[in-house]
Amino acid sequence: MRIQWETAVVTEMVGEPWSLHGLQEVRVRLGNGETAAALYDLTVGTPLRPGDEVLLNTTAVRLGLGTGGVHFVHAKLGRLDESVDSPEVPVDANLQEPETPDRLRSFGPQEGHMMKLRYTSLQRAVLSVEEQSSPHHALFAESRTLGGMPVLIGELHSMLPAAVCWLRELAREAEVQAPRIAYVMTDGGALPMAISRHVRRLRELGWLVGTVTYGHAYGGDIEAVNKYTALLAARHVLEADIAIVCMGPGIVGTGTPYGFSGIESGELVGAVHALGGAPVAMARISFADPRPQHCGLSRHTAVAIGQAALAPAIVPLPWLPAEADTALLREQVRQSGLARRHRLRWEAPPPLEHMAAALEAYGQRITSMGRSLQDDPAFFAAICTAAGAAYRLLRNEGPDKP
Template identity: 85%
Template structure:
């Protein structure tokens, strides 16, 4: 195991910290004259100022990685000689926490995340005795048939939320309460997610739950089971969306990818009496053979790792060659033996584009927006549509 350390000088701060327990973005100048962006964890140090000398973990950037590919400030070392000194002034920031959860903010938690590292931190986990929600978890509960959208990529989150809202608008119905559950398969700090920040700005999320070693949600949980229950009973969600934060680990091997957790999540939702709906990863713009058509990640996660059935909506693609390849891949994957497949007409492109446009920010997957990879977004929206119909009792996949 190797960590690459480098020192640098902070040259400027970028915007405001992302949350009161989140991250601060800064620009730094390294010893070789290179300038770059870096992230500073405000839970382990006061906000940085230009002129501060810092120790950076530059490992991921030096390896050229996409996942985790940014410099992280490990600690402040001092200040550059000649820099203007002054008192360290904490930045005041009002956490974007639902009012009904504020009563727990003053409580001290005893559950450690990032355990046995120099960055371990105590959080108030929703299940622990000092939590005001402890009684909810002191007895066995179920999800009561709540639809849960399960995805592999973080980019699926905003697309699914946009389409759920569009369907509610089209039906003239209230928008469902949507909770996001962030797994530990990608980024661990929720504050890294620009999509969560945007969805909170818009008021489109009932809240976010982080579990395992992921942290920073409105609600913290120990594992995927209690995270799902927290979404249902603490955040009063009608629908939950579960997927990792930004970044995914892959090795090009059949089982060596963090998105395999999607299959495990199907089992958790099923065990708790929810309605798992899988968002298949489909692309005809990805140049990598393992991700062309039905991604091998989806085929393995659902075809082998999932030990319980799920609803798997699949789009009827208009291009004959693409539709033929997708059907053959699905047949070879054996998904039909394990799950309830639904081949459905995808949303009209114009309507899908308008729904995504309402988000007000670009939504891309692997750098591609919907015009570049319409099959990807069609698959996500098709799955979201199936979950919405389950919520409105228009489907038959509830346990």
């Protein structure tokens, strides 16, 4: 195990206003003259200014990794040039912080005693929803269930905005109020919630009722110790109608059957089932990914849902326009054993134009592995098919109604 450290000097602030999001993006000049972008977690110190000397963790970039592949500022060392003027940070007056519900306003990291990133130099105290000083402690001291709440479970962070867009589109079509959607972020990927541009955008749009981070992930509206209490917090504190659970940006894979972080989606199926919720798995499907293990039904879905999930889930799957694609998908599903464990739902996915219109309302491009809806329609078809099944459960419609 190793960490590669390098010193650098901040040259400018870039990106969006740091005050709204918990992360500051800067450009730095390294000792070899290289200039690069770096991210700084504002929960560990005061904002950076041009002229600040910083210590960077450059490990992932030097290894050429995608996951975590950015320089991170570990600490501010001092000022290289005290004469450098520090311009005020520009704030877009049109970009407002999402309104915080009353039931969340009492939370603050200074109030809590539960440590995240424990026994590291960056450990921090947060107020977990379960602890004695939490205003919601009594709720968790009693036995609670999810009361049948649909929970969409995904492997990739990019599934989150697509699922939210389709849920809202279905409500718009039905001319009813959009469901209250909570996002539960696991610690299988990025740990700080602030790293997610999708969460930032969804909060700006007002499309999430709130967010929960558990394990060593941090920065949600609510902090929780584990996946069980995080799910209960989404239901009983945020009063969500539907929860979407997936890791933050970044996923680890090794090319081995069980060596990938997305295997947690199988474990989440069990947690939702144990708590009396309705787990709905978003299958990872692609016919644009050049990697054999992700062609058609991803091997990750086949293992996580087909083997690691020890409780039944609803697994919606799309009939694809190309017969050869559907034939391959059906054979992969047969080999995976999904049908023996779960309730499969083969459905015609929404038309491409309909999905495009729903995603357009987001106002920003949604991609997965760099591919958009037009590049990889099967990926988005699987997400929308699953979101549709969860929506029907919420509306007490369809073959899986309670």
